[in-house]
Amino acid sequence: MQPIDLRSDTVTRPTAAMREAMATAEVGDDVWGDDPTVIELEREVAAMLGKQAALYVPSGTMGNQIAIRCQTRPGDEILVHELAHVIVHEAGGVAVLSSVQTRMIAGERGLPGPDQLEPWLRDPADEHHARQHLICIENTIGEQGGLIFPQDRIDAIAAFAHERGMRLHMDGARLWNAAVASGSDPARIVRDVDSVSVCFSKGLGAPVGSAVVGDANLIETARRNRKLLGGGMRQAGIIAAGALHAVRHHVDRLADDHANARALAEGLAGSRRLQVDPGSVETNIVFGAVPAGENAAALVAEMAEAGVLCADLSPRTVRFVTHLDAGEQAVSAAVERLQPLLQ
Ligand SMILES: Cc1ncc(COP(=O)(O)O)c(C=O)c1O
Numbered sequence: 001m002q003p004i005d006l007r008s009d010t011v012t013r014p015t016a017a018m019r020e021a022m023a024t025a026e027v028g029d030d031v032w033g034d035d036p037t038v039i040e041l042e043r044e045v046a047a048m049l050g051k052q053a054a055l056y057v058p059s060g061t062m063g064n065q066i067a068i069r070c071q072t073r074p075g076d077e078i079l080v081h082e083l084a085h086v087i088v089h090e091a092g093g094v095a096v097l098s099s100v101q102t103r104m105i106a107g108e109r110g111l112p113g114p115d116q117l118e119p120w121l122r123d124p125a126d127e128h129h130a131r132q133h134l135i136c137i138e139n140t141i142g143e144q145g146g147l148i149f150p151q152d153r154i155d156a157i158a159a160f161a162h163e164r165g166m167r168l169h170m171d172g173a174r175l176w177n178a179a180v181a182s183g184s185d186p187a188r189i190v191r192d193v194d195s196v197s198v199c200f201s202k203g204l205g206a207p208v209g210s211a212v213v214g215d216a217n218l219i220e221t222a223r224r225n226r227k228l229l230g231g232g233m234r235q236a237g238i239i240a241a242g243a244l245h246a247v248r249h250h251v252d253r254l255a256d257d258h259a260n261a262r263a264l265a266e267g268l269a270g271s272r273r274l275q276v277d278p279g280s281v282e283t284n285i286v287f288g289a290v291p292a293g294e295n296a297a298a299l300v301a302e303m304a305e306a307g308v309l310c311a312d313l314s315p316r317t318v319r320f321v322t323h324l325d326a327g328e329q330a331v332s333a334a335v336e337r338l339q340p341l342l343q
Contacts, residue, residue, distance in 0.1 A: 009323035012205040025241030037237030050187030053219035063197030063210040074099035077130035083143035114160035138171040146285030158192030167194040177283040200243035205324040208239040257284040260322040267335030271342035288318040
């Protein structure tokens, strides 16, 4: 039995058309600024997000880390949600690569609005305090089940940051999902954000790469930092062509992934061994709560035996992610395989 892989939207393989675009890509040495396909991708993505410039980087992690490094100084403190990818899944990178400390804040849908952020501020005139110069948010919010960060709150946090001379970074690994699900232009979503990292290798289905996007000054500094971190790539047009194909052809179809995620949640709702709430699904991620007496890792192993791969995020939480390589049929087959096990 072929397993249905719903562990992440990163598991997709390039489509035939994407491989064709990659095979025929024009390339050059991108560290010398000579790769026409990388340049085209960077221009197109910057334009899509309404920003001056973009930089192609090997991964979303590198994109976030570069953006944070460019907008902080050692000894700074960043304000960030306690479950943010940069905190939970980037190997402590902010401490190592930017030498910043973190002020980790809880919130039901990413960071709370300005009223609740205010108490987290330190006095910039007090020499005892770390300098706070950067706020980081994530959209969609991975560790909260792919929720969309509310637009009014993004705008309010940006205004709050800018009034205080601070900057705002958005980890937009799944910004495309947020845009499609909310029917918003991605440029509108990030209008007031100073830097954003976006991924081509998640729902968009490209094999490699992300971009850091922002104003020209930021991207110039980002380019230097990419080199420092070993992320300068030579004939990167081969992979950038996959990313370019993805942004041109795979954004609108994310709506299918969202519908499939809802169908999956509806199919699993009412299960005794896994609590799934279809009302909580906003994009391509479905969370299941593991009841007392069960363990997520053991349940994930049982589901794998039944032919459905998913991920245990914690002993109490299981995650399914829909994507380009798991369409409507695969998702209904997954429900059929799981229902008897989870009842
Ligand atoms: C929200 C979020 N940000 C950043 C990343 C990092 O991307 P990468 O795996 O390309 O480093 C991920 C990866 O899944 C993610 O989910």
